[in-house]
Amino acid sequence: MSEENLKSMADLVAHCKQRGFIFQSSEIYGGLGSCWDMGPLGVELKNNLKATWWKAMTFRDDIDGIDASILMAPMVWKASGHVDNFTDPMVDCKSCKSRFRSDNIDLTAPCPVCKAKDSYTEPRNFNLMFKTQMGPVEDTSALVYLRPETAQGIFVNFPNVQQSMRRKLPFGIAQIGKAFRNEITPGNFIFRTREFEQMEMQYFIKPGTQAEAMEMWKDLRWKWHLNNGLRAEKLQWKKHESLAHYADAAFDIEYEFAHGWGEMEGIHSRTDFDLKQHEEYSKKNLHYTDQMDGNKKYIPFVLETSVGCDRCMLALMSDAYRTEFPGDPEKERTVMKFKPSLAPIKVAVLPLMKKGDMEETATKLLRELQKDYKCEYDTAGSIGKRYRRHDEIGTPACITVDFDTATDNAVTIRDRDTMVQERISLDKVQAYIKEKFSL
Ligand code: ATP
Numbered sequence: 550m551s552e553e554n555l556k557s558m559a560d561l562v563a564h565c566k567q568r569g570f571i572f573q574s575s576e577i578y579g580g581l582g583s584c585w586d587m588g589p590l591g592v593e594l595k596n597n598l599k600a601t602w603w604k605a606m607t608f609r610d611d612i613d614g615i616d617a618s619i620l621m622a623p624m625v626w627k628a629s630g631h632v633d634n635f636t637d638p639m640v641d642c643k644s645c646k647s648r649f650r651s652d653n654i655d656l657t658a659p660c661p662v663c664k665a666k667d668s669y670t671e672p673r674n675f676n677l678m679f680k681t682q683m684g685p686v687e688d689t690s691a692l693v694y695l696r697p698e699t700a701q702g703i704f705v706n707f708p709n710v711q712q713s714m715r716r717k718l719p720f721g722i723a724q725i726g727k728a729f730r731n732e733i734t735p736g737n738f739i740f741r742t743r744e745f746e747q748m749e750m751q752y753f754i755k756p757g758t759q760a761e762a763m764e765m766w767k768d769l770r771w772k773w774h775l776n777n778g779l780r781a782e783k784l785q786w787k788k789h790e791s792l793a794h795y796a797d798a799a800f801d802i803e804y805e806f807a808h809g810w811g812e813m814e815g816i817h818s819r820t821d822f823d824l825k826q827h828e829e830y831s832k833k834n835l836h837y838t839d840q841m842d843g844n845k846k847y848i849p850f851v852l853e854t855s856v857g858c859d860r861c862m863l864a865l866m867s868d869a870y871r872t873e874f875p876g877d878p879e880k881e882r883t884v885m886k887f888k889p890s891l892a893p894i895k896v897a898v899l900p901l902m903k904k905g906d907m908e909e910t911a912t913k914l915l916r917e918l919q920k921d922y923k924c925e926y927d928t929a930g931s932i933g934k935r936y937r938r939h940d941e942i943g944t945p946a947c948i949t950v951d952f953d954t955a956t957d958n959a960v961t962i963r964d965r966d967t968m969v970q971e972r973i974s975l976d977k978v979q980a981y982i983k984e985k986f987s988l
Pocket of ligand 1: 698730732739740741742743744745746747812813814815855856857858859860861
């Protein structure tokens with residue numbers, strides 16, 4: 550069978566809008582730059598992705614989850630280095646006023662927007678944190694930041710979690726939540742936005758064990774992406790040659806997006822930098838007493854895994870998007886080949902005709918399946934058109950109730966990927982569907 554991969558981001562953006570995955574924020578007002586809304590199918594896909602990550606992280610003996618607040622004491626960001634260092638160098642084009650990251654463009658070439666020559670301002674550092682005010686008084690004492698990463702909510706809760714959960718090293722804390730960065734050049738759909746969601750886990754370890762922790766988490770995280778259905782040839786490792794001030798080793802998992810290779814997840818050995826900083830700025834003791842090692846006191850090292858939920862979702866959608874039999878108008882179809890357990894709609898129940906007994910059987914089956922799965926009931930249009938629509942949103946199974954159902958007590962189940970149709974007796978449908986989603 551001939552098959553084409555996603556060709557351009559524009560195709561995916563259009564598909565996502567048309568089929569209810571992702572809409573531009575505030576669209577009726579002309580949109581808000583780089584902000585996107587998850588539509589009915591997007592939110593299902595995202596929730597499935599988050600659930601998979603949460604399970605991989607917290608259904609273990611050594612990791613607890615938290616959900617810290619977005620607004621934190623401003624001193625957190627002073628201690629973490631974000632107030633002073635979380636900057637990108639920026640230049641403006643004096644002619645058309647476009648703004649660029651100076652490390653991303655050739656400053657000797659003409660402006661890529663208006664083509665003016667020698668039109669850039671001197672590079673200046675621009676802090677990416679969003680600021681807002683807390684309380685009714687608009688003075689600087691009320692200044693707070695929207696968190697630019699979820700990690701700091703984990704660091705400051707290290708003693709709370711360690712003590713309340715009676716944890717011994719090594720152990721981890723996982724969190725999923727929104728982060729905000731006033732990016733200079735957002736773009737490529739949901740790849741780089743100003744509001745996004747992160748899934749981060751900080752693994753607290755004994756100093757000196759960071760190399761083995763790095764190996765373990767590199768392996769686990771790589772397999773997690775493969776297990777979500779991403780194709781291995783679309784993934785690669787990137788080793789950081791120049792390291793951030795807090796890290797002693799760092800690797801990224803990159804995905805080949807329609808616009809090129811880009812970071813999807815960072816796996817960073819963050820040393821004891823963050824906890825040390827918070828100890829200094831908060832004046833609270835963040836040392837750990839190692840009962841397994843003569844009650845030695847030390848600040849744990851940290852191995853971090855940090856994946857952008859939206860970027861990961863973009864990778865899943867880009868990877869799943871296929872055009873089959875391209876150029877053959879009879880057979881051409883777009884299909885989102887999501888791993889079944891991640892698909893937004895799991896089962897479509899389709900009575901062949903809008904007829905009393907067919908609809909009655911179909912509704913009864915729908916009610917049973919809805920106890921466990923997100924289903925859709927669809928009676929509109931020909932059965933072929935309904936199949937195509939469900940291919941386009943990635944529904945793994947379509948169940949058709951037809952004329953014969955009344956006599957043979959069976960339905961037809963069509964597989965999204967093979968398009969093979971099987972006749973299954975009604976009392977075996979639940980087991981069949983369960984098996985399909987068990988992986
Ligand atoms: P980049 O180099 O692309 O700006 P980063 O190295 O600053 O990313 P981290 O701070 O390591 O990214 O953040 C961890 C993860 O959060 C990234 O791997 C990415 O998936 C996600 N992420 C970071 N910035 C954004 C953004 N502006 N929009 C969407 N996701 C983001």
